[in-house]
Amino acid sequence: MAEFKEISPNAGAGEKLLNWVDNRFPASKLYKEHMSEYYAPKNFNFWYIFGSLSLLVLVIQIVTGIFLVMHYKPDAALAFGSVEYIMRDVPWGWLIRYMHSTGASAFFVVVYLHMFRGLMYGSYRKPRELVWIFGCAIFLALMAEAFMGYLLPWGQMSYWGAQVIVNLFSAIPFIGPDLALLIRGDFVVGDATLNRFFSFHVIAVPLVLLGLVVAHIIALHEVGSNNPDGVEIKGPNAPKDAQGHPLDGIPFHPYYSVHDIFAVSVFLMVFTAIIFFAPEMGGYFLEYNNFIPADPFQTPLHIAPVWYFTPFYSMLRAVTSEMMYALIACVVAGAVLGVLKGKLANVFKGAIVVAALAVVAMMLSIDAKFWGVVAMGGGVVILFFLPWLDHSPVKSIRYRPDWHKYMYAIFVLDFLVLGYLGMLPPSDIGGRVSQAGTLFYFGFFLLMPWWSTLGEPKPVPDRVTFTAH
């Protein structure tokens, strides 16, 4: 226990109160550690606003969500009507609902940009692996949250989207059909499904999400923020002032809190413009078919998930029985390379051969449908392993060979193309392109241990590059 601090009897009432609290709860200590004495690198750029913005969107979603639940009815017979009731009859209900629906898309916009920032500057590299892993877990929880929230309006897209995604689980061999039944709580998506998704969406997942956000920030503040140069400002060799504070760091508050308030203002301008002028965003944020009540007998002619899921949805669709041959060829090629080129003991080489044969046997015997699900899930899960896939000697893209920048540019393009194709109805050409795109997406990550070491990195400065302004 900390020492009990006495304060001068002449101190002001505010000081006395704070002292009383500090002797019982580390209020000042926490404030210093996370705000006024949390030193962040002084060379942050535009890309560093998205962390704070995602926290802002989380707050918007929680507050608007609380108010929506006051009017919403989680019942298959009443849900669609209650959403329309919120839109038409509840005073200002439309605003709250549009804030929530636009907030969902905004959340993914800022989170994707936040993740891309981490990718560019190597923010996942040692010692920030756990920051990254907590972040990926947040992304996963966010996807679950968005998916279950989308069922609640009980429109056609809600219904059929949930039907498709829940049926994904039934592709798992042996336990799949029972698992899907357990998720739905009925033989088809119905009232039971709606009720449990509501419970998950408003209680379970938000609690997990909040816990993960706290873990993400605690881990970040333990290791300190990375920066666009990927240079450590707090290491034993980093320059420090007389008080031991890093010379290249500035306190989060007031410097970055003010910086972020500016970003928040710009963000809110865009956010409110969308809420007021294009809340449906041409069918991208709220799909048109979702304004039709759920009809279990009629699948809409074209169903596609909301935009933020479409890159992964494209990967799901890309895996057909033909594609399986390409994937088997990849596994075989990988195993042959591992055996011929890998500097491993013979035992491990034998293990590689056995594992490859087992995987190929499974790929031949289990439906392509299951592997499509594996590809979709793998597209997200592979992100968790990024800290151990990147073997580049330098962290930041600034000091990596120039062609690495093109590699990242193609990766971004690939992700966008997959996302675009995922919104379109299935077609032959689109299918081929998304197959190539899926191979590139996984190749980018799985071959990273090899390609990230190629080329000559540029010299990394000892201190961050910063020009006073």
Next chain:
Amino acid sequence: MSDTPVDSSKRTWLIASGCAGAVGGVAVAVPFVSTFQPSEKAKAAGAAVEADISALKPGEKMTVEWRGKPVWIMRRTPEQLAALPKLDPQLADPKSERKPAEQAPEYARNATRSIKPEFMVAVGICTHLGCSPSDKFQTGAQPSLPDDWEGGFFCPCHGSTFDLAGRVYKNKPAPDNLEVPPHMYLSDSKLLIGEDKKA
């Protein structure tokens, strides 16, 4: 680390009580997970339904609800029936041999996958991911379909196509033919879906 020697009997009891606690925790999880199962009410809703097919003209399809799923009853024209065997080479599993027990009851394991050749009865849920395919009865070239289309069903979600016996075409995401539910004719115009008393 402290230098105090380990009290092994205390440690044994700590491990034992930890294990007992874990067993209790798992046991308590069972009722919670069990609540995810379909309720008795949902199971009871699986009762058989009757359909009146007297008004169905050749080439027409009607849909009835059984266990919350759409069940299609289609009266096929002689031309449509004649086209079925010609399609065999284009189909993934024309004879429904992959999972015969799940795909159709024994009395529907024939060339037309039906009791009466004229009437097709099938669950209108794609075997891929559970969308309901749309009717594409018009023959010939049209968007998303091959030029020699003989009429059938097209799943809008992932592009699987089925013929008028609910058999899936090759190289499509759906692995299996549409399910034929248990059914029986109560009379020429009454069809019972969900039950097939072999009396």
